[in-house]
Amino acid sequence: MGFETITVDQLAKKVMNQENLFLLDVRNEEDFEDWKVESDSFDYLNKPYFDLIDGVEPIKDDIPEDKDVAVICAKGGSSQFVAEQLADEGFNNIYSVEGGMKAWSEHLEPVKLGDLEGGGELYQFVRLGKGCLSYMIISEGEAALIDATRMVDTYINFAEQKGATIKHVFDTHLHADHISGGRTIAEKTGATYYLPPKDAEEVQFDYTPIQDQDEVTVGSSKIDVQALYTPGHTIGSTSFVVDDQYLMTGDILFIESIGRPDLAGKADDWVGDLRTTLYERYKELSNDLIVLPAHFSFKNELNEDGSVQEKLGVLFEQNDGLQVDDSEEFRKMVTENLPPQPNSHQKIRFTNMGKETPELEEQREMEIGPNRCAVR
Structure with missing residues (x-):
């Protein structure tokens, strides 16, 4: 059990190689709509972190069990919290994007x-x-x-x-x-x-x-x-x-x-x-x-x-x-x-x-x- 981290360099390679990934973005909806990691080969779910503080029950049915799932937030902290909860619920192949969107902006x-x-x-x-x-x-x-x-x-x-x-x-x-x-x-x-x-x-x-x-x-x-x-x-x-x-x-x-x-x-x-x-x-x-x-x-x-x-x-x-x-x-x-x-x-x-x-x-x-x- 447990989650792993993925760097923005690794995430970029997935974008460039058009690899499949499920991306859970836990920023606020307006931030997600304004700006996000974009790839035709990704599937997306946006659920604000504050809706998941008490647990990931609201999104359990939306998380695929047969794909890699990367969680991203603004700076990398909230995504670790959510990734850990998903791992505790028995989901495998869960990753937290290191540094979040701030690091993504700089790659x-x-x-x-x-x-x-x-x-x-x-x-x-x-x-x-x-x-x-x-x-x-x-x-x-x-x-x-x-x-x-x-x-x-x-x-x-x-x-x-x-x-x-x-x-x-x-x-x-x-x-x-x-x-x-x-x-x-x-x-x-x-x-x-x-x-x-x-x-x-x-x-x-x-x-x-x-x-x-x-x-x-x-x-x-x-x-x-x-x-x-x-x-x-x-x-x-x-x-x-x-x-x-x-x-x-x-x-x-x-x-x-x-x-x-x-x-x-x-x-x-x-x-x-x-x-x-x-x-x-x-x-x-x-x-x-x-x-x-x-x-x-x-x-x-x-x-x-x-x-x-x-x-x-x-x-x-x-x-x-x-x-x-x-x-x-x-x-x-x-x-x-x-x-x-x-x-x-x-x-x-x-x-x-x-x-x-x-x-x-x-x-x-x-x-x-x-x-x-x-x-x-």
């Missing part, structure tokens, strides 16, 4: 996207619990990062395992839904930290501007930032073309949606820029470029290998946000379909500007919740 799952033509590799780091996507280019012992999250040790350790030194760190824009790890990684590794200058007018630290037509070489692979100043999500948003194969769109273009223009409070000003970027600047590019966004919103955006990617030409045919020919209709579509603002988005922006320096636990709380960077 990064690396996925290799491919080999670069000039030598080297490209990896995508999938933050399953938050919908963030970041990237590492490795070539001839050098590494570059794009849109890194605050879990900086994951990237540093990964580069070390690959025998590479991080030389360059880029942010496509000033993020508002999560805390960037770019500056911290640069400080720890001596890498150069690049920001689009139009997004960096209020930052309180030194950075290297990255602008139209700038080129940075990583080993034998080029990152071309050429004619790709792509405002709309922010005034400085900049897209990167890597190795003439990949288009890193930041929060401008996603697989099934487009970026929201309102996180700095300027939706009416920036929606025109967003349309110009999507309908004109991107139209000038090759349809064969593989779009790599900085976020995903829906579990069906994950491919079978766990990656999030699609050709630009396919998105011009299938992404609803790219099908609105009339500019006024586009403006209406964008401004009337904005999801709730990300948690603590203004405080996150100030943190990414260097104006505030919250403690780690506060940073974790600031980021709790799903990706809300897209027009819905």
Whole structure:
């Protein structure tokens, strides 16, 4: 008898491998509806912990006896209590998710996207619990990062395992839904930290501007930032073309949606820029470029290998946000379909500007919740 623990790394593998699991979420109903571990291969039951303090009798008939059952809560404590009660009732294969949803929010799952033509590799780091996507280019012992999250040790350790030194760190824009790890990684590794200058007018630290037509070489692979100043999500948003194969769109273009223009409070000003970027600047590019966004919103955006990617030409045919020919209709579509603002988005922006320096636990709380960077 008794229960075991499962780490968020193990849970992520089950999501990526589409393994079957029964997930009992003991958070409050509104928290579960807002944000949960998502997988097409999971079965779910939400029953608040407070309904189970006196025993698991209310859910005994709902718990399968022929499947692994994982119990998850906000931080990992309540799930242990409920898992123990289930085990005491004779259920086998019961697990408590270590660290709960807070730990789930921080897990990064690396996925290799491919080999670069000039030598080297490209990896995508999938933050399953938050919908963030970041990237590492490795070539001839050098590494570059794009849109890194605050879990900086994951990237540093990964580069070390690959025998590479991080030389360059880029942010496509000033993020508002999560805390960037770019500056911290640069400080720890001596890498150069690049920001689009139009997004960096209020930052309180030194950075290297990255602008139209700038080129940075990583080993034998080029990152071309050429004619790709792509405002709309922010005034400085900049897209990167890597190795003439990949288009890193930041929060401008996603697989099934487009970026929201309102996180700095300027939706009416920036929606025109967003349309110009999507309908004109991107139209000038090759349809064969593989779009790599900085976020995903829906579990069906994950491919079978766990990656999030699609050709630009396919998105011009299938992404609803790219099908609105009339500019006024586009403006209406964008401004009337904005999801709730990300948690603590203004405080996150100030943190990414260097104006505030919250403690780690506060940073974790600031980021709790799903990706809300897209027009819905």
